[in-house]
Amino acid sequence: MLTFLRIFAYLKQNDMQFKDIAGQRDVINRLTEIIDSGRVSHAQLFLGATADGSLQLALAYLQYLCCEHRQHYDGGELRADSCGECPSCKKLAQLMHPDLHLIFPNAATSKVSGSSIWSGDFMADFRDFVLQHNALGTLDEWYATLGTENKQGMIRELDASHIVSDLALKSYEGGWKMMVIWMAEKMNIAAANELLKTLEEPTPGTLLLLVAESDERLLSTIRSRVQTVRLKPADSLQAAAGSEEFAKLLVEWLRLLFKLKMKELSAQVDRMAAMNREQQKQFLGYALGVMRDCFLHGAAGLPVDIGSGDQKFDAMFPQMVTVNNIELINTALNEALFALERNANAKIALMQLSFSMSMALKKR
Numbered sequence: 001m002l003t004f005l006r007i008f009a010y011l012k013q014n015d016m017q018f019k020d021i022a023g024q025r026d027v028i029n030r031l032t033e034i035i036d037s038g039r040v041s042h043a044q045l046f047l048g049a050t051a052d053g054s055l056q057l058a059l060a061y062l063q064y065l066c067c068e069h070r071q072h073y074d075g076g077e078l079r080a081d082s083c084g085e086c087p088s089c090k091k092l093a094q095l096m097h098p099d100l101h102l103i104f105p106n107a108a109t110s111k112v113s114g115s116s117i118w119s120g121d122f123m124a125d126f127r128d129f130v131l132q133h134n135a136l137g138t139l140d141e142w143y144a145t146l147g148t149e150n151k152q153g154m155i156r157e158l159d160a161s162h163i164v165s166d167l168a169l170k171s172y173e174g175g176w177k178m179m180v181i182w183m184a185e186k187m188n189i190a191a192a193n194e195l196l197k198t199l200e201e202p203t204p205g206t207l208l209l210l211v212a213e214s215d216e217r218l219l220s221t222i223r224s225r226v227q228t229v230r231l232k233p234a235d236s237l238q239a240a241a242g243s244e245e246f247a248k249l250l251v252e253w254l255r256l257l258f259k260l261k262m263k264e265l266s267a268q269v270d271r272m273a274a275m276n277r278e279q280q281k282q283f284l285g286y287a288l289g290v291m292r293d294c295f296l297h298g299a300a301g302l303p304v305d306i307g308s309g310d311q312k313f314d315a316m317f318p319q320m321v322t323v324n325n326i327e328l329i330n331t332a333l334n335e336a337l338f339a340l341e342r343n344a345n346a347k348i349a350l351m352q353l354s355f356s357m358s359m360a361l362k363k364r
């Protein structure tokens with residue numbers, strides 16, 4: 001149990017950097033260019049499914065905006081990113097920056113109820129939820145975490161008046177005052193009208209990021225006042241993340257399972273968890289197929305083209321999968337698949353899988 005808690009604490013050191021977001025490279029490069037040129041629009045709408053990374057992107061965007069040591073890369077797919085190390089990055093990654101305000105759908109629960117509830121009453125739960133799900137948790141998952149017992153959450157007038165008053169405050173750290181409204185389409189009419197006033201007369205130094213899965217339910221008066229950042233849908237990402245990418249990811253992971261160096265393994269698990277849930281499941285399905293191939297061919301001493309581009313590895317690895325451990329490997333992968341299907345925390349499920357796989361491989 002102790003080990004598990006320690007792993008959990010380790011995994012909880014979250015990062016909100018662009019590099020951890022699956023795909024969206026073109027969108028990200030455009031965003032960093034705009035920030036670098038100092039033409040940041042005070043009201044923006046990040047449009048895309050949460051599971052595809054719309055909230056992740058909004059948070060990484062803020063981290064880059066406030067980063068004290070922005071990193072620029074030459075020639076890479078990703079042209080710039082926040083440093084992840086400076087005080088501002090650290091505070092934002094933990095959602096603890098004093099100038100970051102969060103608003104999200106909420107509803108009465110068995111613990112918190114009454115006519116004056118608003119997002120602030122659920123802030124600690126929401127922070128945990130976002131961090132544990134790497135900002136990919138869906139609205140249904142959030143309601144399940146809250147325990148709203150089938151009541152639909154909403155963003156109400158009281159939430160909107162907090163938006164207005166929070167943004168009217170002086171910035172604590174002298175920089176941007178940032179407001180993220182997650183699932184902005186859940187604003188009711190009263191809240192939307194209240195928000196409209198802020199959009200019409202923004203106080204200087206404020207940044208309002210609306211994150212929504214659909215803009216159909218947003219008032220057209222709001223839509224016309226925000227700059228829209230449209231995420232690429234996961235379908236097109238999935239086509240990009242073909243078996244070649246899976247192969248690369250799998251080989252890197254398998255190599256680390258032998259070394260079992262915590263830091264490297266954790267970084268690799270982060271990369272796997274950065275895919276959306278559908279891709280994670282496809283990846284594990286792919287891994288199951290490769291393991292079966294290795295078992296069938298390894299026994300006969302035949303190499304398997306795992307896609308490592310390394311003949312030595314292709315010849316060596318299949319011999320690690322034998323009659324002694326194929327069942328263990330199968331079970332570990334299937335259990336992880338099952339956990340992901342039931343919306344378990346991806347990092348924890350993949351880390352547990354890594355340990356089970358590592359032990360299984362040693363039992364060849």
Ligand SMILES: [Zn+2]
Binds near residue numbers: 067084086
């Ligand atoms: Zn930084």
